[in-house]
Amino acid sequence: MSSIDPAALRYDAQGLIPAVLQHRDTREVLMVGYMNEQTLRRTLALGEAVFWSRSRQEEWHKGSTSGDRVRVHAIDTDCDGDALLLQVELLGAGVCHTGSRSCFVELATGATRAVRG
Numbered sequence: 001m002s003s004i005d006p007a008a009l010r011y012d013a014q015g016l017i018p019a020v021l022q023h024r025d026t027r028e029v030l031m032v033g034y035m036n037e038q039t040l041r042r043t044l045a046l047g048e049a050v051f052w053s054r055s056r057q058e059e060w061h062k063g064s065t066s067g068d069r070v071r072v073h074a075i076d077t078d079c080d081g082d083a084l085l086l087q088v089e090l091l092g093a094g095v096c097h098t099g100s101r102s103c104f105v106e107l108a109t110g111a112t113r114a115v116r117g
Helices: 037-046 105-109
Strands: 017-023 029-035 050-053 058-061 069-077 084-091
Touching: 029 037, 029 050, 029 084, 037 050, 037 058, 037 069
Parallel strands: 017 084
Antiparallel strands: 017 029, 050 058, 069 084
């Protein structure tokens, strides 16, 4: 997969780094999650996406309950080392908790969503 050194990355004050999932074939942006050093190491070891759930404050192996797992083929960092881009393959219907293939379904359909400010 990738030769990323998790210890060399720049995590935020909570010890997290954003991770953008992109379909490796279509280049479709699927979701954004957060990883800490431990979940990134588990992702590298398993070859499947493992995140840190900010709402539940626990590790989250994507698809462990839904069955919609995500195989990771490559991981890159941005120029500052404070964001990740994961090239992935879907091993189920999608990634969104709503049941959609992507959390950015409006981008694909052209629909708009009101943003509360």
